[in-house]
Amino acid sequence: MGDGKIRVLGIAGSPRRRGNTETLLDRFLAGAKSVGAEVEKVVVARLRIAGCRACDGCWEDGRCVVQDDFQQLCEQIVDADVVALAAPLYFWNLPAQVKAAIDRSQCQWARKFIVKIPLRPTLSGRPRRRGVFISAGGEAEPYFDGAVRTVKGFFGVYEADYWGELLVGGVDAKGDVLRNPHVLEEAFDLGTRAATWDDTTIGK
Ligand SMILES: Cc1cc2nc3c(=O)[nH]c(=O)nc-3n(C[C@H](O)[C@H](O)[C@H](O)COP(=O)(O)O)c2cc1C
Incomplete structure (x- = not known):
């Protein structure tokens, strides 16, 4: 049984520090903090995460055999009640740094479906997580559908519902995003809502 405290993990997935998606993520996390959640931000581009080798080593015990910063990121995701991934569109999908972390999450799939170990609840004791995708693209009306599909799969292996999104074009x-106060407010508001939970699910 967990402590019930809402933990929000923000994953900054752009290699460009303090760019548009990280700025939106910071507003989102500020919103979550304003309603009492414990927030943490991880910058993926600062981590050392190799790509998946497709060695099927995780079919043994559900753990990835490649030892790098992925193991810690993986634990942080599992601990959290809200996982907010912020990453720009790169060729209508996600930057390679964050895609490597997503591909490595295949071990969670193997853990559940091959090794048949159920995913543990969050640190607070909640059985499912909330996933929020924040993205930006340079095109006026970017195609986010490829990235959204990838992120839904990523959230799915961590038993996070695709709970919310903020997708900004242009x-x-x-x-650039700082010139749009409305979207910054939207990010803050999304953070407050994502971190406000109906606590009847704890421990179930
Ligand atoms: C390698 C690369 C690929 C990109 N591909 C796309 C794309 O497919 N569609 C799009 O709308 N913008 C694309 N962009 C533009 C970025 O999505 C845009 O600059 C975004 O605001 C960057 O966010 P950031 O500041 O958080 O890094 C690309 C940029 C780079 C560097």
């Missing part, structure tokens, strides 16, 4: 240069 922002390209670093800082």
Whole structure:
């Protein structure tokens, strides 16, 4: 049984620091903090995470055999009640750094469906997580559908529902998003809502 405290993990998935998606993520996390959640941010580009080798080593015990920063990120995701992934569109999908972490999450799939070990609840004791996808693209009306499909799969292996999204087009240069106060407010508001939970699910 967990402590019931809502933990929010923000995954900054752009290799460009303090760019458009990280700015939106910061507003989202500020919103979550404003309603009392414990928030943490991980910058994927600062981690050392190799790609999946398709060695099927995880079919033995559900753990990835490649030892790098993925193991810790994986634990942080499992601990959290809300997982917010913020990453820009790169060729209508996600940057390679964050895609490597997503591909490595195949071990969670093997753990559940091959080794048949159920995913543990969050640190707070909740059986399922909330997933939020924040993205930006330089095109005026970008195609987010490829990235959304990938993120839904990623959230799925961690038993996170695709709970919310904030997809912003027409922002390209670093800082473009700052010229749109409405979208920054939207990010803050999404953070407050994502971290406000109906606690009847704890421990079930
Ligand atoms: C390698 C690369 C690929 C990109 N591919 C796309 C794309 O497919 N569609 C799009 O709308 N924007 C694309 N962009 C633009 C970024 O999505 C845009 O600049 C975004 O605001 C960057 O977010 P960030 O500041 O958080 O890094 C691409 C940028 C780079 C560097």
